[in-house]
Amino acid sequence: MKGTPSTFKSSSGSQKFEIHGFYRQGYLDGPWRPFVRVAVALPRFSVVRQVDMLVDSGADITTLQPQDSLLLLEEPQFSQLSEQHKVQGIGGLTNFFREDAAIGLLLPDGRTCWVPIVIDIAEPSSPLGIPSTLGNDIMQFGVTNLDAVHRTVKVELWLTRPLVTPS
Amino acid sequence: MESMDEFTQKLKSIANQSNLRESAAVFERSRSFIDSNREELLKRCPDCWVAVYKEQVLATDKELQNLINTIRKSGKRLEHIAVELLTSERNPIHL
Numbered sequence A: 001m002k003g004t005p006s007t008f009k010s011s012s013g014s015q016k017f018e019i020h021g022f023y024r025q026g027y028l029d030g031p032w033r034p035f036v037r038v039a040v041a042l043p044r045f046s047v048v049r050q051v052d053m054l055v056d057s058g059a060d061i062t063t064l065q066p067q068d069s070l071l072l073l074e075e076p077q078f079s080q081l082s083e084q085h086k087v088q089g090i091g092g093l094t095n096f097f098r099e100d101a102a103i104g105l106l107l108p109d110g111r112t113c114w115v116p117i118v119i120d121i122a123e124p125s126s127p128l129g130i131p132s133t134l135g136n137d138i139m140q141f142g143v144t145n146l147d148a149v150h151r152t153v154k155v156e157l158w159l160t161r162p163l164v165t166p167s
Numbered sequence B: 001m002e003s004m005d006e007f008t009q010k011l012k013s014i015a016n017q018s019n020l021r022e023s024a025a026v027f028e029r030s031r032s033f034i035d036s037n038r039e040e041l042l043k044r045c046p047d048c049w050v051a052v053y054k055e056q057v058l059a060t061d062k063e064l065q066n067l068i069n070t071i072r073k074s075g076k077r078l079e080h081i082a083v084e085l086l087t088s089e090r091n092p093i094h095l
Helices: A075-080 B004-018 B020-036 B038-044 B064-074
Strands: A006-009 A015-020 A022-025 A032-042 A047-055 A085-089 A092-106 A112-122 A142-147 A152-159 A163-165 B048-053 B056-061 B081-086
Touching: A015 A032, A022 A152, A032 A112, A032 A152, A032 B004, A032 B020, A047 B004, A047 B020, A092 B004, A092 B020, A112 A152, A112 B004, A163 B004, B004 B020, B020 B038, B020 B048, B020 B081, B038 B056, B038 B081, B048 B064, B056 B064, B064 B081
Parallel strands: none
Antiparallel strands: A006 A015, A015 A152, A022 A032, A032 A047, A032 A092, A085 A092, A092 A112, A112 A163, A142 A152, B048 B056, B048 B081
8 A cells, every 4th residue: 555654752741643645747757746645534524545745855745636625525525625716836726625624644553643733725617637736734843754765655743633544 | 813722633533544554555556557657648638638537538628627616526535646747848847
């Protein structure tokens, strides 16, 4: 399975969770991009699914693009999200909805470690085909290693009070 | 805005009911099929959205919303399905 995580305990009581990601081409003969596979839960709507997220160290917030959000939410549910706000990217301003969410790391023993965040959900009417992204709201908890030569990705998160659910 | 306790309880409930391990295994099959057959899929339907369930192409469409509607009508579990835009355009991403 891609994105195999593992976990360690430190003497300070915090736990280290590792996600091992992968590189993928966005198009034939295109550049290789770093990804991790995580679970995204939107508790208010009682939904969860796996999402491959592009590791974006320049982004403040983790985002969901329409190809993922439309499989989590039905279109009428977008009207129940927060008011749209504009987010500045290098490509310009984009409209997003903000929602309480959790990013889940599947552990080798079948349990899942969850990190609560506020996620930005792209307005779905004009999908661009770009991937959902993992931002610094997650990566701030640890160390991210991108090895483009060997095409390996490792995100280490040190969590003091992790929420871990059973398999 | 709900409290952190309510949020946590809902999250635990979702996690308990969702069978994430099984979903992850099926999603991996679906996703791998796209990665392994990208060139062939692109020839079949250039610049289309594609939806794959395990090793089966469920739908292709130029419009994502149409594709999503087809997926929902299929009765397949949504968390098992991989979706991607297959494009011949060599557009770099500027995030």
